[in-house]
Amino acid sequence: MTDRRKLAIAALAVVTIVAVRHPTPNIRLLTHDVGDTQPHRVQAAIDLGLMGFSVLYTWTARRT
Numbered sequence: 001m002t003d004r005r006k007l008a009i010a011a012l013a014v015v016t017i018v019a020v021r022h023p024t025p026n027i028r029l030l031t032h033d034v035g036d037t038q039p040h041r042v043q044a045a046i047d048l049g050l051m052g053f054s055v056l057y058t059w060t061a062r063r064t
Helices: 003-019
Strands: 026-030 040-047 052-059
Parallel strands (some): 026 052
């Protein structure tokens, strides 16, 4: 393999690594009533460098 070919393969590998966006799961559990103007809510986000997690959970409290 020539040096030019090795350099082209290495450059392509670097461009591919930079261009690929790391996966970020987005999990949402929406269980509140549509008419509820102030649903209870818990939200969390964790970023581990190569991977990030975002969780949103909402619910409607019982009205007595």
